[in-house]
Amino acid sequence: MTKTRNDHQQWVADIRAGKRTALQEVYKAYRGEFVGWLQHHYSCQEDDALDVFQESVIIMYKHIRSGKLESLSSSLKTYLFGIGKRVYFNKRKTTKHTLDVADQVRLEAEDHYGKKRELNDRQQVIVDLLKKLREPCKSILELFYYQQYGLEAIAQSLGYNSKDVAKAQKVRCMKRLRSVATKNYKKGDI
Amino acid sequence: MLNDIQKSDLLDKYLLDTLSTSEQQQFDELLKRDTAFAEDVSFHKDFMVGMDAVGDEQLKGLFQTIEQELAAQNAKTVLIDKAKQLATDIQGKVNYTADQLIALFRPVPSYEMIMNYTNRGEDLEVITPAKNYDCKDQVLHFEMKAPGSNEMTILIENNAQEKVQEVKVAEQEMFFTIKLSDDLKPGIYYWKVSDGKNMVMGDFYLGKNLLPKV
Numbered sequence: 001m002t003k004t005r006n007d008h009q010q011w012v013a014d015i016r017a018g019k020r021t022a023l024q025e026v027y028k029a030y031r032g033e034f035v036g037w038l039q040h041h042y043s044c045q046e047d048d049a050l051d052v053f054q055e056s057v058i059i060m061y062k063h064i065r066s067g068k069l070e071s072l073s074s075s076l077k078t079y080l081f082g083i084g085k086r087v088y089f090n091k092r093k094t095t096k097h098t099l100d101v102a103d104q105v106r107l108e109a110e111d112h113y114g115k116k117r118e119l120n121d122r123q124q125v126i127v128d129l130l131k132k133l134r135e136p137c138k139s140i141l142e143l144f145y146y147q148q149y150g151l152e153a154i155a156q157s158l159g160y161n162s163k164d165v166a167k168a169q170k171v172r173c174m175k176r177l178r179s180v181a182t183k184n185y186k187k188g189d190i
Numbered sequence: 191m192l193n194d195i196q197k198s199d200l201l202d203k204y205l206l207d208t209l210s211t212s213e214q215q216q217f218d219e220l221l222k223r224d225t226a227f228a229e230d231v232s233f234h235k236d237f238m239v240g241m242d243a244v245g246d247e248q249l250k251g252l253f254q255t256i257e258q259e260l261a262a263q264n265a266k267t268v269l270i271d272k273a274k275q276l277a278t279d280i281q282g283k284v285n286y287t288a289d290q291l292i293a294l295f296r297p298v299p300s301y302e303m304i305m306n307y308t309n310r311g312e313d314l315e316v317i318t319p320a321k322n323y324d325c326k327d328q329v330l331h332f333e334m335k336a337p338g339s340n341e342m343t344i345l346i347e348n349n350a351q352e353k354v355q356e357v358k359v360a361e362q363e364m365f366f367t368i369k370l371s372d373d374l375k376p377g378i379y380y381w382k383v384s385d386g387k388n389m390v391m392g393d394f395y396l397g398k399n400l401l402p403k404v
Contacts, residue, residue, distance in 0.1 A: 020252065027256050033367050037331045041318045054253050058246055066207075074337075074362040081333075081365035119243060126240030145238060146245035148206060171198055178233050 008076040015064045018147060018157075027057055030077055034084060042088060052091060056084040065148045125184045129177060137173035144170055192220070197227060204231070205238055274372075286376070286400070294377030295401050297393070298349050301380050305391055314338055314388040319381070323394040328370040330381065330394065337362050338385025344368060345382040354379070361385065376400045 014022030031053060038049035060080050063069040069079065119127060133141070139158060143149040151163035151170070160166040192200065200217055203209045209217060220227050286294070305321070315336035319325070332344070338361050346355040346368070354374060359366045368381075376397025383390050395401070 024252070024256055027253065028260065031256075031260065033331070036327075036329065037333070037365065037367075040331055041320075041333065050257075054250060057253070058249050061249065074364060075360065077366075078362070078364040119239065120236070122236045123239045123243070126237050127243050130240055130244045141241065142245065144202075145205065145241045167195075171195075174234075174237075177237070178230075181233070 009071065011076055012064055012069065012071075015061060016067075016070075018149065018153075023057070023061060026060075026076060026080070030080055033077075034081065037081070038084070038088060044088065048091070052084055052088045055087050056080055059083050059087070067148075122181075122185060125181055126177075129181055129184070133173075133177070136169060137176065140166065140170050141173055141177070192216075197230075201227075201231060201234055205234055291376065291400055294349065294375055295395070296349055297378055298351060298380065301351075301391065301393070305393065314342075314383060314385055314390050316383060316390055316392060319392060319394055321392060323392070324398045325370070325394045325396055326398075328372060328374075328396075330368040330370065332359075332366050332368065332383070334364050334383075337364050338383070338388070340385045340387065342383055342385045345384070346370065347380045347382065348375075349378050349380075370396070 011022050011026055015026070031050075034053045034056070035046060035049040038044040038052060039046060044052070057080065060069070060076075060083055130138075130141070136158060140154060143154050143157065144151070149157070151166045154170075155161070155163045155166040158166065160169065197220070200209070200213060200220070203213060204217055221231060313336060315334065317333040317335050319330055319332065323330070338359075340361050342359045342361065342363070344357045344359060345353055348354050355368070355371055357368050374396055376395075378393055378395055380391055380393050
């Protein structure tokens with residue numbers, strides 16, 4: 001069934017509110033069409049098209065979570081496909097397909113889209129520590145810095161009495177993480 | 191002089207890109223003269239990159255689960271689609287004579303002229319489907335360069351200039367897909383996108399493999 005503009009806006013609101021089911025719905029709704037579109041019109045292999053789709057969903061997700069995307073002027077699908085096109089062209093880094101001026105300008109402005117992230121040694125140490133992090137630090141840091149929840153929402157979600165308690169816990173978690181990371185930097189002579 | 195909590199708040203706002211102009215100035219000042227703060231900023235920047243990588247990995251894990259679900263659902267559908275396609279191909283070869291197929295693939299001269307003349311639209315502009323698109327899966331993916339400012343109507347016509355399908359698409363949509371009816375015969379078809387003010391058209395083939403070689 002075709003989604004209306006209101007359905008799309010609801011998806012944005014739900015993702016903003018942290019409902020993973022909404023993100024899953026968007027993924028399922030446009031996965032086939034998106035991959036088919038890249039395959040048909042840009043001669044993209046299916047695996048590459050799926051990579052582009054997943055990266056595009058992540059970017060869209062971050063735009064919604066950070067408030068960069070609040071209200072839609074078209075549909076969420078148009079927004080997602082627009083990101084996808086930029087991710088795809090950035091991945092290709094080729095002039096095989098002719099880009100119009102507007103596309104080139106957008107690409108230059110947002111050329112991080114689709115680029116492979118390379119971590120330096122310190123960042124890799126932090127990644128390894130984050131993966132081993134225990135509760136409540138794991139949730140509190142992820143909710144605040146990745147999901148970009150406010151402290152009020154985190155306090156509610158994790159059962160703290162107030163946002164000040166959540167904030168104090170977050171600060172303690174960061175201090176502990178930094179201290180362990182610094183020790184690991186020294187161990188590895190970074 | 192800021193206390194530790196105030197510094198931490200300022201740093202969080204910097205990391206989440208929510209500093210006001212005056213806070214940005216305060217932040218820059220602090221960064222210049224407070225070495226401990228500068229080190230803290232440096233650690234937090236690395237932390238944000240790391241957190242981003244871990245968060246993305248978790249999302250990809252979620253996508254992997256969805257992919258497994260979809261694969262299980264699609265396994266059946268793929269088999270059914272293959273059987274349908276085979277039946278359609280066989281039916282096409284059995285059901286149509288060479289003359290009938292030539293007639294089904296005969297272009298409409300007036301439409302060909304319009305397509306050449308309008309150069310795929312001006313105010314309303316379509317990037318894909320490409321001209322003479324060979325549609326193999328009964329699906330047309332539209333990408334608009336300039337979408338309609340009003341609700342758009344997409345008409346599909348056969349080469350007898352009969353409407354075989356009509357779809358409405360919301361204004362300003364840049365990407366949309368038309369699932370073509372399964373009972374369309376092989377042949378040349380035309381799509382017309384109109385927003386009430388402008389119209390642009392293009393052509394595509396169904397069952398192009400049946401096109402008689404003359």
